[in-house]
Amino acid sequence: MTEQAISFAKDFLAGGVAAAISKTAVAPIERVKLLLQVQHASQQITADKQYKGIMDCIVRIPKEQGVLSFWRGNMANVIRYFPTQALNFAFKDKYKQVFLGGVDKHTQFWRYFAGNLASGGAAGATSLCFVYPLDFARTRLAADVGKSGAERQFKGLGDCLVQITKSDGIRGMYQGFNVSVQGIIIYRAAYFGVYDTAKEHPHLHQLDDRPVGDGRGRRGLLPLRHREATDDDAVGAQRSRHHVHGHHRLLAEDLQGRGRQGLLQGRLVQRPAGHGRGLRAGPVR
Template sequence: MNETAISFAKDFLAGGISAAISKTAVAPIERVKLLLQVQHASKQITTDMQYKGIMDCIVRIPKEQGFISFWRGNLANVIRYFPTQALNFAFKDNYKKLFLDGVDKHTQFWRYFAGNLASGGAAGATSLCFVYPLDFARTRLAADVGKAGAGREFNGHHHLQGIIIYRAAYFGIYDTAKGMLPGNTSILVSWMIAQSVTAVAGLASYPLDTVRRRMMMQSGRKGADIMYTSTIDCWRKIARDEGGQAFFKGALSNVLRGMGGAFVLVLYDELKKVM
C-alpha cells in the first residue's frame, strides 16, 4: 500500500471515530434542533402541538416520547456521520495539497486562507455526494414522520450549496487559524478556536440547512400535501408565511450542538498525532 493510501486511511479513521463519539454525545441537542427546524413541514406535528422553543421541546420530548427518544435517529446519524466526517477530513487534506501546494502561509496569507476555504468547501460537497441518502434517512427518523411513501429519495444536489458554505467556513477558518498558531498550542485553546469557528459556520449556513430539511420532509407527498414546489418556492413561502426568523429556528440549539463539531476538530488532530 503506497503512502498516499495509508495517509487517506488514517485521515478516514481518525475523522470517523471522532465524529461518531461527538455525535452520540450531542444527539439530544441535535434532535431538538431538527424538530424545531422542520416541525412546520411535518404532517405528524399539528399546529397546536408545535414546540414553542428549545426549553419547551426539551421538557416535552421525554414526557411524550420517553427519555431514550432523545437519541431517536442517532444510529442512522452515526452511520451517516462516520463516513461523512471521515471523507470530509480525508478529502480535505487531499484538496489542501492541490490548492495550497507551494503557498507560504506567512507571505501569502490571503491565498492560504482562500485555499483552506476552497479545500473545506470542496471536501464537503464531494462527501455529500456519497452520503446524501444517509443524511435523508437521519432527517426522517429524527423528525419521526412515519412512512416516507413511494417518492424519490433525492431532492437534488442543489442542496450542496449549504454544505459548501458550512464546510468552507468550518475547515477553512479553523485550519487557517490553527496554521498561524505555534505547534505547542494547548488543547483548550484549540477547542476554543474550534468552538468559535463551528458557531460562525453553523449560523452562516443555517438558512440553507433549514430549506434543505424542509424539502426532505415533504418527500413522498403527492398533490395538495406538497408544501413547496421547489427550493426557491420553499425560500419564498417560509419568508412570506413565517417571517425571516423562521430560517433560524433551532439555531441556538445548533450553536450548543456545535460543541460536538468543535470536539471533532480537536479530537481529530489529537488522534492524528498517535496514528
C-alpha cells in the same frame, strides 16, 4: 504501514469514537431542534399539535413518543461520520494538487490561503454527494413523531432508505441537497482552509488549538434543508398543499408566512448542540 499511516489511523479512530459519544450525548437536543424546524411542513404534526417552544417539545416527546425517541435518527448520524471524514481527507488532498500546484506557501500567501479554502470547500461538497442520503434519512427519522411501530412512518434506518427509494427513486434521497451543499462548502472551507493555512505559518499558530469553522455560516440554511427533507412527508400519500419545489420558493414561503423568525426556528437549541460538537473538535490532521 508507515508510522504516519498508523498515526492517522489512530487519530481517525479516536475522532470517530469521540464523535459517536458527542453525537449521542447531544442527540436529544438535535431532535428537539429538528422538530421545531420541520413541524410546519410535517403532515404528522397537525396545527393544533405543533410544539410551542423548546420546553414544550422536551416535555411532550417522552410523554407522546417515549424517552428513547430522543435518540431517533442518531444511528444514521453516527454512521455517516466515518465515511464523511475519510472522504473529506482523501478529496482534500486531491483538490490541493489541483488548486495549490506550483504555489509557494511562503511567498504567495493569499493564493495559498485561497487554494486551501477552495480545497476544503470542494472536498466537503464532493463528500456530501456520497453521504447525503444518510443525513437525509437522519432528518426523516428525527421528524417521525409516531410512538409505536404502527404509528411511525419508518421502522428504522434501512426501512427509511428503502421506502424513500421505492417512492421517489434515488433522486428522492437528495431532497434539500442544494441547500445543504452551500452550507457545507462554507463550513469545510473554513474548517480545513483556515487550519491548513495557520498550520504552515508560525505567526498564525494561535489558531491551531481552536475549533475552526463552528458551522455558524450554515445555520441560516439548516431550517431550509430540513424543511425540504421533510416536505415529502407521507410515503405513498398525496403531497401536502404546502409542497415546495426548491429552496428559493421555500425561503419566500417562510418569510411571508412566519417572517424572519421562521428562518431562525430552533436557533436556541443549536447553541448547546454546538457545544457538544466541541467535545470532538481539535486539530485536523
